[in-house]
Amino acid sequence: MVTPKSIPQYKRLYEILRKHISDGVYMEGDLLPSENELCKLYGMTRPTVRQSLSTLANEGYIKKRQGKGSIVNHFPREIGILSVSGTTSAVGDRKLKTMIIAKPVLMQWPADFMFTLTELEKESGCIYMERVRFLDDVPIFYDISYIANINLPRITARQFENRSLFQILRDSYRIEIKGGDQRIKAIPATAKISRYLHLKREQPVLHLERKMETNNPDLFLYSSIFCNTEKYSIFGRF
Amino acid sequence: MVTPKSIPQYKRLYEILRKHISDGVYMEGDLLPSENELCKLYGMTRPTVRQSLSTLANEGYIKKRQGKGSIVNHFPREIGILSVSGTTSAVGDRKLKTMIIAKPVLMQWPADFMFTLTELEKESGCIYMERVRFLDDVPIFYDISYIANINLPRITARQFENRSLFQILRDSYRIEIKGGDQRIKAIPATAKISRYLHLKREQPVLHLERKMETNNPDLFLYSSIFCNTEKYSIFGRF
DNA sequence: TAATTTAACTTGTATTTACAAGTAAACTAT
DNA sequence: ATAGTTTACTTGTAAATACAAGTTAAATTA
Structure with missing residues (x-):
């Protein structure tokens, strides 16, 4: 038997954003919602949201710019x-x-x-x-x-x-x-x-x-x- | 003129550990000091130490195992x-x-x-x-x-x-x-x-x-x- | 003695709070 | 009109705290 195990919040948000990017909801060059907006939207705190975003950034889906936001990369x-x-x-x-x-x-x-x-x-x-x-x-x-x-x-x-x-x-x-x-x-x-x-x-x-x-x-x-x-x-x- | 800008703590620790790994202070398969030990050693809190370690992990210098520790990868x-x-x-x-x-x-x-x-x-x-x-x-x-x-x-x-x-x-x-x-x-x-x-x-x-x-x-x-x-x-x- | 449980470690996830620093647009004085 | 300043945003860094969950070895029990 498999234990489903509750998925961590940061992973849930990561999956959502990743899907949105690969589905084209966010296009290349678009800004993702700001960290504080994502906090409100998904009911999490900023460190949690930042964990999702930094995973996306590490995998090359987005790049982050201080003072500006999270910019979507093109993804092949x-x-x-x-x-x-x-x-x-x-x-x-x-x-x-x-x-x-x-x-x-x-x-x-x-x-x-x-x-x-x-x-x-x-x-x-x-x-x-x-x-x-x-x-x-x-x-x-x-x-x-x-x-x-x-x-x-x-x-x-x-x-x-x-x-x-x-x-x-x-x-x-x-x-x-x-x-x-x-x-x-x-x-x-x-x-x-x-x-x-x-x-x-x-x-x-x-x-x-x-x-x-x-x-x-x-x-x-x-x-x-x-x-x-x-x-x-x-x-x-x- | 170049502004030196104080280097963030997590980056300082990252550089130290990275150098130790590439210099062979820590060899392949070795465990790094635990997060709490690093906290004491370098006078930082765990989130800061974890930021250093996750950077090292992302770049492939170490892999982390819950319950065990941070294991050094071989690095070519x-x-x-x-x-x-x-x-x-x-x-x-x-x-x-x-x-x-x-x-x-x-x-x-x-x-x-x-x-x-x-x-x-x-x-x-x-x-x-x-x-x-x-x-x-x-x-x-x-x-x-x-x-x-x-x-x-x-x-x-x-x-x-x-x-x-x-x-x-x-x-x-x-x-x-x-x-x-x-x-x-x-x-x-x-x-x-x-x-x-x-x-x-x-x-x-x-x-x-x-x-x-x-x-x-x-x-x-x-x-x-x-x-x-x-x-x-x-x-x-x- | 062998199997099991417990305890003491490890990293993982999450909240709350605070201030620093970069960006861009609105505002103000020239 | 334009140059400079302020302001309101953005992400970056950092602390203190709490509990969950995986690992290992010592302690306990059968």
Whole structure:
């Protein structure tokens, strides 16, 4: 059984404002209501409101200016926790599709895994899957995921086609991504990669290796992502 | 004349702890002193201490665990605000060198600049420079920088060889980088890039385009960075 | 001895209060 | 009309306080 746990106030306000920004209620360059206005609107005190705003600022949704207010940043389209932007125009509301190449299976970890694993992870084995993601019917990401098989009953039986992996983990297992490490390289496309991403052999491809931390301190998600960056770029804020 | 402005307490503690972490006083996996201990040690209240710690956490220096404490993360070597890590071992304390390819000059902005510029920036013209950075005597970064010529007297006359650009901006003009956007792609090396980075033509190279925000709301720094990722990766936290 | 409970720690959330400092528009004196 | 000043906003910094909730190890109990 899952304990729902009351959501903290600052998180509630954070979710509301974040949704408003990504829904376009507040547009790029707009000022959010002032901290004191938000206090009155949502019945909280200023430190609480400020905690919501500083979370938004840290994640790049807004920037704050003393004496002026909280200004909304433009925010690019996200795929998983990757953001992409078109080289010429913005990605906008183009269609996103996901195709499963290899359905999730339980197996041993690869011998030369890209990150070092804990003993618990090694013993548990890993859930492996491969997907290709399309933007506007063009294959952009070839994505290999590994998850340690820790407290994830019946996960290989679930339907991955339309829902995102993160969504399933969040809805069914209460697992949320808290942060992580990544390594980025440019590599020539192998035969397999060029086939999935419709590229010529040896063409430059972006390779991301990432380890994601979750709210369960023992559980990490790993992925190896190959990216066709001919028309789109990986976009990030720092 | 520069107004020194008293540094806020939370920032003072942040700088102290950050230095301790990067100097190795606290190693990876170590616990920082508890919040209450820091309060006593530095004579501040818990909200102030917590502000320092949450800044460190946001920047990836530590992670916090309720009931346990603040745990120090491993932190990779930084070049400017880029972090690199070796593919096999850590970068550790290898030698870093910078070579100036094109000394800073004042010129017009390129016609098809990678980011959109404000009117003020266009009018001011830009300071342009090219550098190559070496790690262990191997050229890793080919770096083209653009800065709007706003309130930066005599900057082209300054000595860039040993000090970093960021250091000069900070020490001489009180300019600090607050954040920014970046786009990442994999491209084939052009003739120029392959010459500077000692690569074959067409070999995959990482290309970063970044716009950096400063504490002066009108002043941005831009750079286009080409990266040899054969032996090293760009490392990041999110 | 082994399992359980308790106590003493840790960080997380939240309120209240106060003043500092930056911004912009309204106001005032020239 | 314009330059300078005031004023009313904004966010930034900081204190004191309280309780909730997660972690760990010592103390207690079966």
